[in-house]
Amino acid sequence: MTTAVDASLVRLLDSPGITGLALVDAVTGLTYGVAGDADEAGDGAECAELAALIAERLGRAGAEGELESVITTSTRRHHLLLSVERPAGDPLLLTAGMDRERTNLALATRSLGDRIAEVLA
Numbered sequence: 001m002t003t004a005v006d007a008s009l010v011r012l013l014d015s016p017g018i019t020g021l022a023l024v025d026a027v028t029g030l031t032y033g034v035a036g037d038a039d040e041a042g043d044g045a046e047c048a049e050l051a052a053l054i055a056e057r058l059g060r061a062g063a064e065g066e067l068e069s070v071i072t073t074s075t076r077r078h079h080l081l082l083s084v085e086r087p088a089g090d091p092l093l094l095t096a097g098m099d100r101e102r103t104n105l106a107l108a109t110r111s112l113g114d115r116i117a118e119v120l121a
Contacts, residue, residue, distance in 0.1 A: 005033030008119040015111050017103025018096055023119060024048055026083065027090040033119075040097025042079060047095045051081050066091075069109065078105050084116050094119070 009021045013036050020040030023032045029045030055067040070081040078098040085091055094116055098108060 003033055005119060006035060009033050009035035012115055015108050017099045019099055020097040022095045024093045024095055025090050026051055026093045042095045047081055047093055051093055076100055078103060080109060082112060086120060
């Protein structure tokens with residue numbers, strides 16, 4: 001059964017090079033929806049754990065404010081964790097797997113950040 005979140009995530013797949021997306025609770029790792037290749041989007045619990053670890057280490061290093069995004073690259077792939085604030089409840093993470101040869105990372109990150117409201121509506 002497809003949820004409204006899944007359907008909204010599917011619309012985000014039209015960005016060039018994006019192969020998989022997931023919307024994840026940043027605290028619990030619960031996955032609310034997935035579109036495209038779930039393996040490319042990443043495991044929700046692992047993504048939440050990674051974001052929490054990085055935010056903690058940044059805080060220890062003196063960084064102020066909330067974690068905005070984490071980008072991991074390899075020779076063939078990009079993986080994005082984008083923090084998404086919402087009016088009530090725990091923050092969310094939009095996770096995205098991308099084909100490095102077909103994706104402009106800066107444009108994809110900006111586009112997904114601008115369009116996340118579509119998923120939360």
